[in-house]
Structure formats: structure tokens, C-alpha cells
Amino acid sequence: ATHISSDRELRDFGECMQQWVEFQSRTHAMSLSLTSQLRLILTPSQSTKLSGSFRTGKRLNIKRIIPYIASSYKRDKIWMRRSVPTKRTYQIMLCVDDSKSMGEAGSGTLAMESLVMVSRSLTMLEVGQVGVMGFGADVFTAHELTDPFAADAGARVLQNFTFSQNRTDIVLLIRQTIDKFRIARQQQSNGGLWQLALIISDGLVESSTHDVIRRLLREAMEERIMMVFIVMDDQVQKGSSVLDLGSAKFQDGEVVVTKYLDTFPFPYFLIVHNLEELPSALAGLLRMWFAEVAS
Amino acid sequence: MLTALPVKVIFTTDEPDLALPETKQQLLVPADIKRYGLSRILNSSSMLDTSSPVPLDFLANGTFLRTTIEEHLASEGLSAETTLTLKYVRSLIPPVYEASF
Numbered sequence: 001a002t003h004i005s006s007d008r009e010l011r012d013f014g015e016c017m018q019q020w021v022e023f024q025s026r027t028h029a030m031s032l033s034l035t036s037q038l039r040l041i042l043t044p045s046q047s048t049k050l051s052g053s054f055r056t057g058k059r060l061n062i063k064r065i066i067p068y069i070a071s072s073y074k075r076d077k078i079w080m081r082r083s084v085p086t087k088r089t090y091q092i093m094l095c096v097d098d099s100k101s102m103g104e105a106g107s108g109t110l111a112m113e114s115l116v117m118v119s120r121s122l123t124m125l126e127v128g129q130v131g132v133m134g135f136g137a138d139v140f141t142a143h144e145l146t147d148p149f150a151a152d153a154g155a156r157v158l159q160n161f162t163f164s165q166n167r168t169d170i171v172l173l174i175r176q177t178i179d180k181f182r183i184a185r186q187q188q189s190n191g192g193l194w195q196l197a198l199i200i201s202d203g204l205v206e207s208s209t210h211d212v213i214r215r216l217l218r219e220a221m222e223e224r225i226m227m228v229f230i231v232m233d234d235q236v237q238k239g240s241s242v243l244d245l246g247s248a249k250f251q252d253g254e255v256v257v258t259k260y261l262d263t264f265p266f267p268y269f270l271i272v273h274n275l276e277e278l279p280s281a282l283a284g285l286l287r288m289w290f291a292e293v294a295s
Numbered sequence: 296m297l298t299a300l301p302v303k304v305i306f307t308t309d310e311p312d313l314a315l316p317e318t319k320q321q322l323l324v325p326a327d328i329k330r331y332g333l334s335r336i337l338n339s340s341s342m343l344d345t346s347s348p349v350p351l352d353f354l355a356n357g358t359f360l361r362t363t364i365e366e367h368l369a370s371e372g373l374s375a376e377t378t379l380t381l382k383y384v385r386s387l388i389p390p391v392y393e394a395s396f
């Protein structure tokens with residue numbers, strides 16, 4: 001058995017299995033759409049670069065000609081071929097906000113559906129390992145990166161989420177995600193490893209920690225760990241969008257009201273109002289990120 | 296230093312002349328704020344933009360808020376994760392007492 005953190009109270013397995021199946025069928029078309037979009041982005045396109053040294057090939061490798069003649073035509077691997085693109089492997093961590101605000105705003109259901117949809121897409125893609133973590137006042141692992149996503153894995157993941165944690169400690173999540181990815185990288189011999197964390201939350205995180213978050217994200221970036229923040233903006237009532245949300249403070253005795261999102265510390269974030277938007281929005285964001293890291 | 300988490304508040308009122316536009320009804324406010332601070336925020340140019348300050352009182356679940364938001368939530372067994380609905384009314388406290396609150 002896996003050691004999933006301490007004595008978390010788990011929801012009923014049968015109930016969660018039912019929920020997983022229901023979410024799965026509701027999001028099936030979206031999963032397929034996301035899979036096909038991600039396939040184009042996550043698997044590198046056919047390389048057109050010619051390289052290497054072969055006995056036969058497409059074009060001569062000029063650097064090999066002199067040694068070839070000097071060796072009395074013995075060292076005859078003088079041809080270049082179209083190189084096979086290096087296979088990229090991914091470790092993708094889905095980090096789901098388990099705090100109380102999620103349950104209150106109805107974002108919890110949207111988050112669960114997103115989790116089901118995205119995790120199924122990634123498993124179908126077979127690009128590497130998929131893990132699931134939950135966060136709030138503390139961080140827990142709902143599915144280890146190294147465990148296969150077996151038939152009952154989804155329901156076991158759902159068992160962990162109750163949306164009743166009394167804080168949303170995003171700093172703790174980022175720290176533990178970086179630590180987890182560091183350990184996971186050491187266990188992989190693959191040089192082409194990319195690590196990606198998708199944070200699914202209502203976006204309400206402790207604003208007093210924004211500077212700390214920025215520093216941690218830079219640290220993650222340097223280690224090729226990408227963190228995307230997906231804001232679930234399920235508007236239960238009109239005017240409740242996080243886009244309009246203001247934040248009031250007192251500065252030198254004066255009232256200052258700013259837009260909450262103006263100081264949101266994540267460079268890569270997207271706002272999703274309903275599930276249907278998620279596949280294209282996520283694919284678009286990842287495409288942008290790959291274009292940036294490739295340049 | 297640990298700063299208190301901001302709390303998400305929904306402002307409602309029965310007084311039409313003091314109503315906020317829909318997009319301003321939700322606001323994150325410091326958790327250690329009391330009635331006077333909330334009144335100042337609502338009177339500010341970013342919110343109601345009143346020409347002269349209108350002292351306001353706040354009702355949470357039918358009772359007047361007399362503590363910090365944080366203390367109020369704690370007394371109800373809630374945390375900063377809960378969105379607090381505050382109904383505001385013109386204060387009956389004479390303005391002359393304002394300074395002591």
C-alpha cells in the first residue's frame with residue numbers, strides 16, 4: 001500500500017468511483033480535444049536538422065571528408081541523416097486547491113471535473129508520469145508520480161478531496177512541489193525531462209506572500225520546472241468574478257483599492273469560467289511557454 | 296512578520312442611494328479591520344465616493360459588527376476561507392463619537 005500522508009479522512013470509495021465515472025463521461029469529448037491539442041505541443045515536431053555520421057545518408061558531412069581520405073577511405077561514415085527528434089518525457093503534477101473557499105464558491109466541482117479531464121488526457125497521451133497533490137493549510141499527495149494511473153486510481157484520488165481546509169497556503173505548495181520534482185528528477189536518467197505543475201484553484205491566495213511566491217517561481221524556472229496557475233472562476237452569482245475582485249488596503253492612512261489580479265504573482269496563469277474553455281486555454285498557454293523556452 | 300489573510304467580503308445594503316455597482320460588491324479586506332475601517336473603505340473614492348463621509352454600520356448575520364472581522368469569523372467557528380456577507384446601514388452612532396471607534 002502507498003503511504004499517502006498521515007491520517008487524512010478519506011471519502012467513501014464507492015461514491016468517489018461513481019463520481020469519477022460521471023465526470024469522466026461528462027468530460028470525455030473535452031479530454032479527447034485536449035489530448036489532440038497537447039500531442040502537437042508536448043511531442044516535438046519532426047526535426048528537419050541533418051546531423052551525425054553514417055555510411056549512407058542525405059548530405060555529406062564536410063568535416064568527415066579529410067579524415068576519410070587520410071584513412072585511405074576506411075573511415076567512411078561521411079553522410080548526414082535527418083535526425084530523429086529527441087523524445088521528451090514529462091512529469092506532470094496536478095495540484096488541486098482543497099481549501100474551504102473552493103467548496104463555498106462552487107469551484108470545487110469545477111476543479112474535480114478539470115482534474116478528471118486533464119488527468120485522463122495526460123494518461124491517454126502517454127508522455128510520462130502524472131501525479132496529483134492537494135493543498136490548503138497543508139499539502140498531501142493524492143497520487144504519486146511513480147504510480148501508474150490504474151482503473152481505480154481516479155476514484156482513489158477523489159477520495160482525498162473534501163474542500164474543508166482552513167487556509168490556502170500557496171507558498172507551502174510551491175516549496176513542496178519543487179522538492180518533489182527535485183527528488184523525482186534524480187530518479188530519472190532521462191536528460192530530456194520536463195516538469196510541469198498545473199495548479200487548479202479559485203485563485204484566492206495569501207497576498208502578503210506575493211514576493212516570496214515570485215522568488216520561488218524564478219527558482220523553479222531555473223530548474224526547468226514550469227508552474228501554470230489555472231483560476232477556476234465559476235461565477236455563482238453575477239459580479240462575483242475574480243476579474244472584478246478588488247483588494248482594499250490602508251497605505252499611509254489612506255484607503256487604496258487595487259484589482260486583485262493586477263498583483264497576481266504567477267506569470268503563467270489562465271482564467272477559466274467553464275470547463276469547455278479549458279482545453280484550448282491550457283493548450284494555448286503551453287504553446288506560448290514552449291515557444292519562449294525554445295527561443 | 297505574519298500578516299493576516301485578507302477576507303473576501305460581499306457588501307449589501309437596503310439603502311438605494313448607498314448601493315454599490317455589482318462589480319464592486321465583492322472586496323478583499325484586511326482581516327484585522329473593524330467597523331470604522333470598513334466605513335472608511337466604503338466611503339473612499341474607489342467605492343461609494345461620497346462627497347462627505349457617511350458613517351456606516353455593518354451587520355453580519357443580523358448582528359452589528361463590533362469586533363475585527365477575524366474575531367467575528369473565529370467566534371462563528373469560521374476562517375478567512377469563508378466569504379463574509381456584510382449589510383451596511385447608516386450609522387446611528389453620533390458622528391461626534393467617531394474618533395473613539
Ligand SMILES: [Mg+2]
Pocket residue numbers: 097099100101102167168202204376
Ligand atoms: Mg482558498
